[in-house]
Amino acid sequence: MADATIRDVARRAQVSVASVSRVLNRLENVSEETRNRVTDAVRELGYVPHAGARSLSLAKTNAIGVVLPDFHGEFFSEIVRGMDREASRHGYMLLLSNVHAGSEQSANAMRAMRGRVDGLVILAPHLTEEELADAVPARTPAVLINTRGVAGGHPGVRLDNAAGVEAVADHLVSLGRKRIIHIAGAAGNIDAIERADAFKAALEKRGVAVEIVQGDFTEESGEAAIDALLKSGRKFDAVFAGNDMMASGALQALNRAGVRVPDEVAVVGFDDIPLARHIGLTTVQVHIAELGERALDRLLAILAGEEDSGGQELHKPELVIRSTTDPKARSR
Amino acid sequence: MADATIRDVARRAQVSVASVSRVLNRLENVSEETRNRVTDAVRELGYVPHAGARSLSLAKTNAIGVVLPDFHGEFFSEIVRGMDREASRHGYMLLLSNVHAGSEQSANAMRAMRGRVDGLVILAPHLTEEELADAVPARTPAVLINTRGVAGGHPGVRLDNAAGVEAVADHLVSLGRKRIIHIAGAAGNIDAIERADAFKAALEKRGVAVEIVQGDFTEESGEAAIDALLKSGRKFDAVFAGNDMMASGALQALNRAGVRVPDEVAVVGFDDIPLARHIGLTTVQVHIAELGERALDRLLAILAGEEDSGGQELHKPELVIRSTTDPKARSR
DNA sequence: ACCTGGTTTGTAACCGGTTACATGACCCAG
DNA sequence: CTGGGTCATGTAACCGGTTACAAACCAGGT
Incomplete structure (x- = not known):
């Protein structure tokens, strides 16, 4: 027996899928009666919404793709921690892709994220400006960390x-x-x-x-x-x-x-x-974690529709x- | 202008979406002619397949969800590195969810992964057996690391x-x-x-x-x-x-x-x-990384349809x- | 000329959600 | 008693892929 879908819930609660969806998304215009039937059915079936389907129809995944080379040690953990902290504060998840080898693989990794994430944070100090520019999918918002040049006009966060x-x-x-x-x-x-x-x-x-x-x-x-x-x-x-x-x-x-x-x-x-x-x-x-945090922050602002300067933010170390x-x- | 879809490609190449799909997935039964028209159209439009849509229709995401508490320092990076190494070797990505607080949040984090991942690796030394058992979505394959008991009969990897x-x-x-x-x-x-x-x-x-x-x-x-x-x-x-x-x-x-x-x-x-x-x-x-690697390995084997012992694997440290x-x- | 078998191709349903729009119920004013 | 407004609900299209199935096509054999 497969996982329950929203239609199973609708059938069980004797209502339409639209009503189920409305209840699940806490919309106002639902009667007490309907709301109860739906919540009961959800509980009885152990229904959990299918995030993938939801993203597809909303064109919003609530995930951020993180592309970074095969780091060793603490640099990796620090930068990921910084991003994760900021991401989870805003209800986003991180989709990690450690890129081990050349530019070809990096490009693939980024493409593979299309439709899975709302934006990308890219840490690619090993790629040239052109390689980067055409690896990043055109219409995906992206923030770069420590890259050379200003590939594709993407905003960036860099270490001075x-x-x-x-x-x-x-x-x-x-x-x-x-x-x-x-x-x-x-x-x-x-x-x-x-x-x-x-x-x-x-x-x-x-x-x-x-x-x-x-x-x-x-x-x-x-x-x-x-x-x-x-x-x-x-x-x-x-x-x-x-x-x-x-x-x-x-x-x-x-x-x-x-x-x-x-x-x-x-x-x-x-x-x-x-x-x-x-x-x-x-x-x-x-402050490695802060670098990651800032990059994520900026990406989230862009996703929220805010205007971005498009510039490269320099972080001065001490x-x-x-x-x-x-x-x-x-x-x- | 939005990102191109498979239908845009089909229109441009003057073929059906089925043919485009066949070309993209390297199926054999496509004529030379069609293949060329499609690859040209793909290039001209800069088309990149939408992984989210693909997952939905295939019921396969090629992603593994990783749920772990808010670790500090090297334990975190080591275990994630181990998993990532194994994951990328098999063409999977990792979806990270750092759980900061209590059991409620952990359960939510796991639910939020339904439909985004094919399986879960859960590192939750702070949850009790029951909390874990009902946080893990019923039909999602999962492997536990260092948990108490054998929550929900999920296979596990543990440190001795x-x-x-x-x-x-x-x-x-x-x-x-x-x-x-x-x-x-x-x-x-x-x-x-x-x-x-x-x-x-x-x-x-x-x-x-x-x-x-x-x-x-x-x-x-x-x-x-x-x-x-x-x-x-x-x-x-x-x-x-x-x-x-x-x-x-x-x-x-x-x-x-x-x-x-x-x-x-x-x-x-x-x-x-x-x-x-x-x-x-x-x-x-x-050998923290190895723990992560083993857990992922086991999960991938289950996803590949292999029979799992369902047991708890003990790793003896030195x-x-x-x-x-x-x-x-x-x-x- | 016609049938057969194999290949290439297209149509449309489906995955599991969301939501625009239509419908129907109900209430109140005129 | 009727018309208009509000509100809850349902139907069906849509997001962007895959694929079963049917149709079209192209030889080769008789």
């Missing part, structure tokens, strides 16, 4: 990488560090690129040299990068990693090699994931100084 | 809390610890209860006393618990926290008070979140010894 990096440069230079290493994040990732470029520019402006080595945002890559540098005998007195995971890996490599932090080498990360606080890592604090650069901060 | 706790007891006793504190997790949470009860039983069996203090799984509660104990002047030589977050809080409180770990007090957690490795925390390794109990492990 330059400002964060600038603060790092200032801090390291004021500590008197002269030979600085930057471990860059995954190749092709827009955040990785922006951070590396901005860091290089910021240091050049201050007359300090940087060497950039390639990482991929994983802890292992940070560790490997430092191991390689140490082995090569290259001297350096500060390391700025493109994210906290790599900074953590770098720290481990330094500890293992007996290099004193921060006395001999200062270490700075980016993101301020919860782990950073625990290991006393100086880092750039990005430097948090801890013991990997400041010995006095060691206590915690 | 007793086995993990047993190992902790063994370890602490073999280290010669005699005055042991357990910081319990959130009241009413089945995992918290199982761990506390099993730990008490295991220690009694070994003739060692335990004192149980109440926490709520947050880092702050772990910190507060230890602060209170230290202030009260109570003596103890080991702390076993109901999860890693509380253990981390406990560690911080001990460090701040100048208590040496593990010499004076040994500390053990539960879960093995990534952070644990970084702070050298001895803990019970759960003790990982690090420097908060073993000085020799301090290196990492």
Whole structure:
């Protein structure tokens, strides 16, 4: 026996489907009598409305599609938490699609959401502007997070990488560090690129040299990068990693090699994931959850029919100084 | 101008909707001619099928509903990652519903998924067996994770809390610890209860006393618990926290008070979140992602029509010894 | 020329809701 | 007693796909 439908309820309550629908949607113009018959029938049959059918006829799903790359660790959970908080506050659900590979797959994932969601939040720092522009279905409202350019004129929320990096440069230079290493994040990732470029520019402006080595945002890559540098005998007195995971890996490599932090080498990360606080890592604090929250908020406003500026909202991060650069901060 | 529908495509290609559907679904019996006309029309109109309508007519959504409480931190991201990995491997999406409050809300969340998903994975350690049984819509396939009892006869995947706790007891006793504190997790949470009860039983069996203090799984509660104990002047030589977050809080409180770990007090957690490795925390390794993966796997098998044992699958965790109990492990 | 069998194609019903519009009941004023 | 207004209710179309079934078509065989 299949699940009951609204017609089953109507039959049982001896009324029309229209009346059942009216009762279920709490419309006013229904007699007491009808209302009772319907609620009884609903209870007796254990009827639960079919959300899919409802969405189809209303052209409204109350779901938001979230497309994001295969993140590791806390960045993922934080941003999803931020979105979820905002979504459930407004009665929306999140439809998640983790995109593992290339642009082809991303485009498919977004298309697959047509008709399932009212709008999209897209986190795709690995796609180029064009790839993005034609992956996003034309008439679907979408908000982008940390993408390059302004693909398709969609509104976006972005992290001000330059400002964060600038603060790092200032801090390291004021500590008197002269030979600085930057471990860059995954190749092709827009955040990785922006951070590396901005860091290089910021240091050049201050007359300090940087060497950039390639990482991929994983802890292992940070560790490997430092191991390689140490082995090569290259001297350096500060390391700025493109994210906290790599900074953590770098720290481990330094500890293992007996290099004193921060006395001999200062270490700075980016993101301020919860782990950073625990290991006393100086880092750039990005309220990740807030980024997600803002993106969702903006999308919901658009769905509610509000006018959107269409612009890119910049979120300025803040430097948090801890013991990997400041010995006095060691206590915690 | 609204999004194109299959009928628009049919009109443009001068064929029937049936033919368009056949082309889109790669059925064999379509002439070369028709196929080309359709693909051209699809391209020209930028047509993307409406997944919602498709699901309705096929009674298949290719989505799995995930209901879980408002988790903090890495447990959440790990379990979702595990599920997502398995889901996307099989062409499914995840519809997330974070349930913040009581049983009423949970029931609503699950009902709201009817017609949007093909099955449910439910993580509800805070609900009683009855609450769960009547929150889950009758004819929706569902797999439970870490719930009490066998609500509604749904298959489940569970963590063998007793086995993990047993190992902790063994370890602490073999280290010669005699005055042991357990910081319990959130009241009413089945995992918290199982761990506390099993730990008490295991220690009694070994003739060692335990004192149980109440926490709520947050880092702050772990910190507060230890602060209170230290202030009260109570003596103890080991702390076993109901999860890693509380253990981390406990560690911080001990460090701040100048208590040496593990010499004076040994500390053990539960879960093995990534952070644990970084702070050298001895803990019970759960492989959270695998739990999610298994639950999803099982659900997909049921959806594929396979016979399910209907039983509760127990996952045995393993003790990982690090420097908060073993000085020799301090290196990492 | 006609029948047969196989293939391609189109029509229309269906999935499970919502809702515009028509209908009928009822009440009150004239 | 009739006409007009209000209100509750029902009928049927619609949302955008899929697909059973029937019709049309095209050979090949006799």
